[in-house]
Amino acid sequence: MSKLLITISREYGSGGLLVGQELAEALGLPCYDKKLLTIAAEKSGFSEEMLRQAESRATNSLLYSLATSLGVGAFGPDTLSLYDKLYLAQFDVIRQMADEGSCVIVGRCADYVLRAYENCYHFFLHAPLEDRMERATKEYGENPNNIKSTVLKHDKARANYYYHYTSQKWGDAKLYDLSLNTSRTGVDGAVKMLLHYLETIHAV
Amino acid sequence: MSKLLITISREYGSGGLLVGQELAEALGLPCYDKKLLTIAAEKSGFSEEMLRQAESRATNSLLYSLATSLGVGAFGPDTLSLYDKLYLAQFDVIRQMADEGSCVIVGRCADYVLRAYENCYHFFLHAPLEDRMERATKEYGENPNNIKSTVLKHDKARANYYYHYTSQKWGDAKLYDLSLNTSRTGVDGAVKMLLHYLETIHAV
Numbered sequence: 001m002s003k004l005l006i007t008i009s010r011e012y013g014s015g016g017l018l019v020g021q022e023l024a025e026a027l028g029l030p031c032y033d034k035k036l037l038t039i040a041a042e043k044s045g046f047s048e049e050m051l052r053q054a055e056s057r058a059t060n061s062l063l064y065s066l067a068t069s070l071g072v073g074a075f076g077p078d079t080l081s082l083y084d085k086l087y088l089a090q091f092d093v094i095r096q097m098a099d100e101g102s103c104v105i106v107g108r109c110a111d112y113v114l115r116a117y118e119n120c121y122h123f124f125l126h127a128p129l130e131d132r133m134e135r136a137t138k139e140y141g142e143n144p145n146n147i148k149s150t151v152l153k154h155d156k157a158r159a160n161y162y163y164h165y166t167s168q169k170w171g172d173a174k175l176y177d178l179s180l181n182t183s184r185t186g187v188d189g190a191v192k193m194l195l196h197y198l199e200t201i202h203a204v
Numbered sequence: 205m206s207k208l209l210i211t212i213s214r215e216y217g218s219g220g221l222l223v224g225q226e227l228a229e230a231l232g233l234p235c236y237d238k239k240l241l242t243i244a245a246e247k248s249g250f251s252e253e254m255l256r257q258a259e260s261r262a263t264n265s266l267l268y269s270l271a272t273s274l275g276v277g278a279f280g281p282d283t284l285s286l287y288d289k290l291y292l293a294q295f296d297v298i299r300q301m302a303d304e305g306s307c308v309i310v311g312r313c314a315d316y317v318l319r320a321y322e323n324c325y326h327f328f329l330h331a332p333l334e335d336r337m338e339r340a341t342k343e344y345g346e347n348p349n350n351i352k353s354t355v356l357k358h359d360k361a362r363a364n365y366y367y368h369y370t371s372q373k374w375g376d377a378k379l380y381d382l383s384l385n386t387s388r389t390g391v392d393g394a395v396k397m398l399l400h401y402l403e404t405i406h407a408v
Contacts, residue, residue, distance in 0.1 A: 126377055171376060171377050171378060172377065173328050173375050174375060174385075176383065178383065179377035179382065181382070184381050192404070193404065196400055
């Protein structure tokens, strides 16, 4: 099979990370998700802890998105600039992984970073809110008492993060080659559907 | 096969109408698109010409969306109310068709109208702007000189129309069970992909 790059974007609680991991396994490819943070930390000289903190702040704070839209930053302009450098380091690693060979990348705006790459397929996985609340509670061990706000907070965080770096709307169908409601297919069904797609289009 | 309802939403120039028609043919189901206007006209006592005019105004005018958002209407409140009645008549026909039996419905906010129906699958078909400009010129005979603005005008019109009646963002992946970039699959490939999806999920 010729070189194959796959990006998986997913709503929190849709099972998208699992879909990405199982798809990578079925294709015999490496799957990168949070690992990219470690690799970026090693390569860039930033500590992994700094990257984690940056991600946590950037993706959990509404203040962050307000701050960046104003170009000032609730954490001060210097700090914000550091965060941006950290993300750019991660984006460099994504490009490097893609240059090195076939792989699956979950999250991290990889669809945007690799938008000009050939043989790159972009998938988005989503599910109704109620189903994601249930999955987040049962599978991810989230506290059921405030699960709705937890899931919505993750959605907001991913949308903010994506918009900040791409100026595009996360979850807009036109950004992806194929988008799937995993409540209709299940995780295994989604993996099979994506494999079928790749067999047809890319002859994997 | 048990009752099967399919809605197709599509960007202008994506080949989505053709996908809907070929999918319906492959499944042996009726396909409704603009025909719904004729049926709504017959059933509601409005003339088909009035429905066509209403659609043309509603979907081609930015003024329309401004007017409706203000709740006044560039065409006057009485006229606007008539337009809404015409659309509601069309929505009634969609529900009636869905109640009567399996079918494919293209456009007309059918995904929203039938959102609570069981055994109903919602598909969205899209493609990059350049490819849609080419298709609109070659296949639909649009004037190539101002093709970009023509395609963008249609996009805007569909988004306005959809937002007015549903308060949702047309083309948001989460509204559909499956979304596809037809430039990657071609029209025939998209039909095959949707058939495979339905065979897997619905056992058609």
